[in-house]
Amino acid sequence: MLIGSLCDLVPVSPQKSNLLSLQVDLTEYVEKHGFLFDAVLNEDVSNEEVYSETVEPIVPLIFQRTKATCFAYGQTGSGKTYTMQPLPIKASQDILRLMHHRHWNQGFQLHVSFFEIYGGKVFDLLNDRKKLCMREDGKQQVCIVGLQEYRVSHVETIRELIEKGNATRSTGTTGANEESSRSHAILQLAIKRSADGSESKPARLVGKLSFIDLAGSERGADTTDNDKQTRYLSRCLITSLSGY
């Protein structure tokens, strides 16, 4: 399984990763990709270590106009959901701590939303699976029209919202996982601030931390049209969420 933050993965000079592709005249050639990793964690690390290596360093940056995305990629049953699930709660604890100490009285607010992409469609996991529309604005930013956002100030409220969303999420069974995620679930922690730092004006987005629990990447032969649509939609979304 690969867990990554798009904030931190920066391509560098081509190295050894090999992928066979076809040229227009159908001759095969090896595609070369290079990636720079900030950290490589082995299978013995705890979820706490995963958090402190990957997400914790990004948390203070979302108060400074940063949008970051954390996602897990891997085969069904490899532990993506297991690894991703504790991260938003830990991040919320740190965000609220920063809001109550370093950024005390600066008008920052924390908002939570949670939705899934399933069968090429978007559903609000915190609003009775209401079907939502995805639109791109003039700045090529993806907007989920009608997505319910909750303003929160306590970790317990966030925990309840996440549990509610997880209970509503689409799951199925695969050969490797009895409770396999059939959808991509996206949980967003948005930092907002009102223009004059008070409560009187509507708050504007400052930064955002998105957690994406991708559905398992099974063999191509298992891939249905629904899965392909879901993958295409989520690829657009992930790229856009991260500002890439």
Ligand SMILES: Nc1ncnc2c1ncn2[C@@H]1O[C@H](COP(=O)(O)OP(=O)(O)OP(=O)(O)O)[C@@H](O)[C@H]1O
């Ligand atoms: N590090 C771990 N320690 C103990 N149990 C684990 C660990 N990682 C995963 N598991 C268990 O393995 C099973 C499959 O894990 P999980 O559902 O996270 O996989 P997944 O990659 O999200 O699968 P899918 O893509 O099918 O949703 C679960 O029962 C989970 O509790």
